[in-house]
Amino acid sequence: MDAHSLQNSLNINTHEVLDSLPLATALFSPTGDILFTNQFFASSFDLSVEQMHLQNLAQFSEECFQVFSQNVLRFRQGLPVEPFEYQVFGRYYWVILKPNYSINGELQSVLLCSSDISNLMHKKIQFEASNLEFRRGNEKDHLTGLANRRAFDLKLKHYLHAMTQHEASELSLLLVDVDNFKKMNDLYGQSLGDNVLKALARTLSNVSPIEVSQHIYRVGGEEFAILLPNFSLQQGCEQAEIYRSAVEILGQHFRGQILHELSISVGVVSTREFMFAQSFYELANKALSCAKKGLKNCVYYTNHNGCYSYPKHQRCQKGECCI
Missing domain, CATH: 3.30.70.270 (Reverse transcriptase/Diguanylate cyclase domain)
Known part of the structure; x- marks a missing residue:
């Protein structure tokens, strides 16, 4: 199923639910085509929703696309993907990937939800630096x-x-x-x-x-x-x-x-x-x-x-x- 067919299969309620999430959210085809994205996700690339719609992730970040592809491979092998920390464009994110399979077990799409944890990470880095300085002083x-x-x-x-x-x-x-x-x-x-x-x-x-x-x-x-x-x-x-x-x-x-x-x-x-x-x-x-x-x-x-x-x-x- 191509990106347009997958996108058309999403009903209005699905769009509304995804768009209302207080997280950066996007739905991808297994090949990295963007079926849906909310403004939080698009903003992390300094783009609008319209600019990203039905485009491939590789167009916006080859690094992100490579990470996505590696995890798609795990999903296709039936392996789990644990939530992970990811840094891109100078910011830190906590990322969750959720696969969606067809009745016959074929991977149809991947839902991404991420939370910007940059402030938390910066505080962690500052704390570790202060702790290192304290230990050196000790x-x-x-x-x-x-x-x-x-x-x-x-x-x-x-x-x-x-x-x-x-x-x-x-x-x-x-x-x-x-x-x-x-x-x-x-x-x-x-x-x-x-x-x-x-x-x-x-x-x-x-x-x-x-x-x-x-x-x-x-x-x-x-x-x-x-x-x-x-x-x-x-x-x-x-x-x-x-x-x-x-x-x-x-x-x-x-x-x-x-x-x-x-x-x-x-x-x-x-x-x-x-x-x-x-x-x-x-x-x-x-x-x-x-x-x-x-x-x-x-x-x-x-x-x-x-x-x-x-x-x-x-x-x-x-x-x-x-x-």
């Missing part, structure tokens, strides 16, 4: 500008899960602690301590590889954590030594303001050495404890045999610190 350390402990915990959990799913190969974790920071705060005041932390955060970022610079976190007062995706234990120790040396150089900036040298101690652990046998964070903390209880201004790493200094690979003698 995951940021406002003194240094780095991500905070909450962000670190989430990212570490993400990486460890990815490794269990074989989506990541290896991960190294560095814990960094500013040596004698409490003494510095007590002697010179919190303002100087804050300046040291901000300068340290900048230094760690500046000497990090690009892929690491977004994975530096302030996890405590003077403690920082750095995640190194796809870094082996050896590579993690090498990067830790880069950080340690850079902070030594940074210390020259504070000469005259503090009497002792500015330095950091670093603990390193890798998933290649410990596949979640113990708390990954705790293992890095054990290495950091060895560094803090030793000479400070040094790097220690943890492996299956204990904690060792880097680059000398001397075993930590502080037995209570080691695994």
Whole structure:
């Protein structure tokens, strides 16, 4: 049955009912010819009812026609089409398609009803943007500008899960602690301590590889954590030594303001050495404890045999610190 025959079969009551619906409504032939449309539907194309009558949907929007044709195929296969959200001409619509079959099961027409949900979607988008901004604020350390402990915990959990799913190969974790920071705060005041932390955060970022610079976190007062995706234990120790040396150089900036040298101690652990046998964070903390209880201004790493200094690979003698 062609479009004109189908259109003629619609009685006056059907037209009146469809036209009175408070929704954008149109009736299509299976090939996309427009048998009926009300003004709400025509207005969404900036056209009049007369301009769309008995024309094919493809003339007004090839994209809409393709979506319509895909759903017609489902109807012809006897498959349902659930209501769906659709964006066209910069607006959002909630669309319902209803098939009409003949007695012998042949698809005769498709009724479309849609509601403009643009205002609702814009509010949803604004809400999601505000929520994202709020979460970013909640995951940021406002003194240094780095991500905070909450962000670190989430990212570490993400990486460890990815490794269990074989989506990541290896991960190294560095814990960094500013040596004698409490003494510095007590002697010179919190303002100087804050300046040291901000300068340290900048230094760690500046000497990090690009892929690491977004994975530096302030996890405590003077403690920082750095995640190194796809870094082996050896590579993690090498990067830790880069950080340690850079902070030594940074210390020259504070000469005259503090009497002792500015330095950091670093603990390193890798998933290649410990596949979640113990708390990954705790293992890095054990290495950091060895560094803090030793000479400070040094790097220690943890492996299956204990904690060792880097680059000398001397075993930590502080037995209570080691695994």
